[in-house]
Amino acid sequence: MVANNNDSVNDSVNDSVNDSVNDGLILYDQKFSSRLLVGTALYPSPDIMAQAISASGSGMITLSLRRQDPSNNQGQSIWQHIEQSGCALLPNTAGCHSAQEAITLAHMSQELFNTDFIKLEVIGDDYNLQPDPFETVKAAEILIKKGFKVLPYCTDDLVLCRRLLDVGCQVLMPWGSPIGTGKGLMNPYNLYAIRERFPTTSLIIDAGIGKPSQAMAAMEMGFDGILLNTAIAKAHNPILMARAFAQAVKGGRQGFLAGLMESRQTASPSTPTLGTPFWQQA
Amino acid sequence: MTQIHIRINGKHFVINDQSTIQEALESWFNNSAASLLTPDHYAIALNQHFIPRTQYACTALQAGDDLELLAPMSGG
Numbered sequence: 001m002v003a004n005n006n007d008s009v010n011d012s013v014n015d016s017v018n019d020s021v022n023d024g025l026i027l028y029d030q031k032f033s034s035r036l037l038v039g040t041a042l043y044p045s046p047d048i049m050a051q052a053i054s055a056s057g058s059g060m061i062t063l064s065l066r067r068q069d070p071s072n073n074q075g076q077s078i079w080q081h082i083e084q085s086g087c088a089l090l091p092n093t094a095g096c097h098s099a100q101e102a103i104t105l106a107h108m109s110q111e112l113f114n115t116d117f118i119k120l121e122v123i124g125d126d127y128n129l130q131p132d133p134f135e136t137v138k139a140a141e142i143l144i145k146k147g148f149k150v151l152p153y154c155t156d157d158l159v160l161c162r163r164l165l166d167v168g169c170q171v172l173m174p175w176g177s178p179i180g181t182g183k184g185l186m187n188p189y190n191l192y193a194i195r196e197r198f199p200t201t202s203l204i205i206d207a208g209i210g211k212p213s214q215a216m217a218a219m220e221m222g223f224d225g226i227l228l229n230t231a232i233a234k235a236h237n238p239i240l241m242a243r244a245f246a247q248a249v250k251g252g253r254q255g256f257l258a259g260l261m262e263s264r265q266t267a268s269p270s271t272p273t274l275g276t277p278f279w280q281q282a
Numbered sequence: 283m284t285q286i287h288i289r290i291n292g293k294h295f296v297i298n299d300q301s302t303i304q305e306a307l308e309s310w311f312n313n314s315a316a317s318l319l320t321p322d323h324y325a326i327a328l329n330q331h332f333i334p335r336t337q338y339a340c341t342a343l344q345a346g347d348d349l350e351l352l353a354p355m356s357g358g
Contacts, residue, residue: 039358049356064357067291067350068324076323079354092357100330107332108325108352179358229358 023253025225026202027117028149028170030088032059035219036249037090037204038242039063039229040082048238050081056232056242060088062119064095065108090151092119097132099139106143118143119173119206119227120152128178133160137167144168153206156190158197165201172198173206173227176218180230182210185218195222212241212248219252220260286345297343303328304338306349324353 024031039062043049053061063082082089091109096102099122106118120140124132131154140150144167152164156174164172174194177183185191186208195203204225205218215226226249235241284299290310297306303326326333327350333341343349 040356041358043356062357064355065325065352066355068353076353078356079323082354082356094357104327104330104332105352108327111332111334112322112325112352112354 023257027060027151032088033057034059034246034249035225035253036215036246037062037225037227038232038245039227040078041229042233043238044233046078046081049078049233050085052232052238052242053085053087055239055246057246058087060090060117061085062090062092062227062229063113064092065105065112088117089113089115090117090119091115092153093121093139094123096122097124097135098122099135099142102135102139103142106139106148110148116147117149117151120150129180130178131155131175133157133163136160137163140164140169141167151204156187156194158190158193161194161198165198171202171204173204175207176205176214177208179207181208182231183208184210184214185221188221191218191223192221212244215245216248216252216255219249220255222256225249286343288343288345288347288349290349291351299345300342302339303333303341303343303349306343307338307351310351324351326351 024033025035034057036056036058037060038053038056038058040049040053043052061082091113093102093105096105102120102122106120109118110116120136120143122132122135122139124130124135133155136152136154137160140152143150150169151171151173152169153173153175154160154164161172161174172194174191177186185205191205202224204227205223206227209215209218209226209228210231215228218226226245228245232238232241232245285296286299288295288297288306290306295306295310297309301309321335321338326338328341329348
């Protein structure tokens with residue numbers, strides 16, 4: 001039997017639906033069912049943090065290393081909640097200003113958290129916490145050679161992204177806007193360019209996302225995931241906001257897989273014009 | 283016994299000369315209000331270089347050494 005046009009359309013629709021069902025975020029050799037990664041900082045309490053992580057559905061959470069103060073066990077309390085979440089851990093190198101600092105912190109994290117994943121963060125300017133591209137590439141190259149699975153936090157510079165791929169990164173995390181600003185996708189042109197130039201690389205928007213709609217917009221653009229913290233932790237209701245982001249990321253991804261219509265300058269009726277009533281009465 | 287000055291997490295601390303990292307940590311924890319944490323709760327850098335747990339007992343400290351003892355903390 002020769003497939004007719006309807007069969008072809010149905011096959012295409014079914015393929016998209018199946019893609020959506022089997023869809024997952026690939027980070028190096030691991031697949032995560034959720035495309036949302038969340039941070040563990042700034043929550044009103046460790047208990048609310050734990051509930052928000054659960055509501056987000058995230059399979060990977062970020063955390064850090066800080067100086068141990070034996071007289072203060074707050075860090076231990078948070079650590080216990082993080083362990084109980086069952087999520088994969090993505091330690092960061094936040095606060096580092098050089099490749100050497102980041103490399104040392106990555107090794108310490110690897111030992112403590114028993115993971116090769118590292119969110120590489122080397123800050124180049126304290127005003128907007130913009131990552132230092134030169135030190136980031138230098139650190140990434142060394143860490144990749146030592147077997148780390150590096151997820152570099154970077155700007156939306158196309159050439160920087162290429163350099164990070166050249167040294168072996170399999171995931172890139174360009175910023176939407178500076179950390180904690182909630183300004184969303186500051187430079188969509190650059191982000192589109194990165195997406196189009198590296199169609200098979202896992203790309204995660206990290207930092208600057210303030211609203212679920214901004215996360216959804218990034219996912220509709222074809223980004224593979226979203227990493228955020230402040231927008232959930234600082235919401236009036238972090239648990240509800242975590243759920244909102246989970247739905248936004250899922251909706252944006254499905255929208256991307258479904259294929260967005262092209263925008264037009266002129267109006268076009270959606271209701272068929274054939275058989276329009278009162279046609280001759282105007 | 284001769285004593286030397288080192289820094290632990292940026293603060294001056296006095297230990298016996300030739301002390302290892304292991305001995306310095308025990309002394310540091312004993313001088314604090316908290317009970318001794320087990321090594322799986324922290325990681326160590328000496329003069330900004332990572333030191334694996336397996337080397338705590340065999341790494342001797344020198345005057346002026348800078349020890350960083352880091353523990354899990356929330357992060358974004």
